[in-house]
Amino acid sequence: MVNETKKIVETQLNRPLRSDVEVVSRCHFNLPAVIKVPSNLDDGTPFPTSYWLTCPMYIKKVGSLESQGLIKELDKQLDQNKDLYKKWSERQKSYEDERNKENKNKKNLIDPTGGVGGAKESIKCLHSHLADELATNKNIIGKIVVEAVGGFNCEDPCINENYEKNANWKSKW
């Protein structure tokens, strides 16, 4: 089962995974949407993004929000809105703390740094904020992104029964 899941996620992301993963959010076809990634990959590489978006539909939608300039817009809002900034920076901190707890009892590992997706000053990446929100319900920027992308609306699953890309899959914006 673990291998099947890994295979599905590898197909969704179009690349081999460098660690085991756990699915923490699924779509209406019960396919993985967000995975939990360990803070160090199999070869020890520090990996700051605890929750990774795997759903191709969401990846595409969030990509187009980013290309429309939403990161810049939200960074500006963080500058101007104290309450938003407070909620965002609290999550940055707790995300880092939760991730670094994983390594408490392990030796010879380098902790990754930064908050959500390794972000420090800027939001940096909306995919990682959406993934964090879907997994934990704690991410204020992720909540804004969810409101912009809406629900899982694919008519066909993105992966077929042989764990291959479904040729008929198309996402609608």
Place this chain on the structure above:
Amino acid sequence: MVVVAAIDCGSNSTRLLISEVNNGRLKKLFKTHKVTKTSQGLGDSGRISNDSKKQLFNTLRNYLKIIKEYEADHILCIGTAVFRDAENSNEIIEEIKQKFDIDLRIITGEEEGQLTSIGVLSDSEINNNLLIIDIGGRSTEIIYDEENKIKVNSTNVGVVTLNESFLKQNPVISNEEEAAIKFINSNLDFLDDFSNRTLIGVAGTFTSIASIFLNQKKYDDEEIHSKLIDFEWINSFYNSIKLMTVSQIIGKHSSLDPKRGQTLTSGVLLALSLMKKLKINELKVSKSDILEGLILKNY
């Protein structure tokens, strides 16, 4: 024949209908809504915030473009509870006049109900034993007929009010739920047994419930019109969404306007409480509402 645009500036959403009018009959040309969250934060500050104002103005600017494309002859624009309640309504109305040359008129809860009834009746076979409920952001209108007259009860409970003051989080926690139910019921004390009437629900909460009931992938208001939904279904729907996060609700229900995700649980709880109080087992949803009524009243 004239082409008329009607804009409803509500507490949660700002809606537009462009329609042809011919001898008191409407032909819809275009209808849309945008969740502008106009009353967000009003409970604390008593004012419409700058952010909300910006959202509202952007939406109106966009609507004006559409109205021009359809070459509408007239624009009718109303404001409801958020404008009745906010201290700075008059300033904003003045700005709307200057910026967009639109006259926004604040209507009372009573008038809101009257206009809604005109809209609903224009598109329904029912003409007596009427019971229409319009759940809004900051008020709910209960509209019924008595001795051939339309009566309106307007209460200061809406989905945003509930969301900001009681059901502050999803998943819902039980003491917040209890307080919300208590608050709703204390505002519905005056209601009688309406079990012999057919309940017609209008506006975002009811249309969203119907769209989800029909398992729509994409919202379709022709398909939801006149759909019957029973109390038990709504009850079990409430029990499922109250355990979910807002993001999960949005993720699961793709036909829901994602900006309604945050208030859906409050809206469904309010709908359920109303049905319980009125002893109603079945809900019928109408796509026609105050926007249609506003045009028909004036043309």
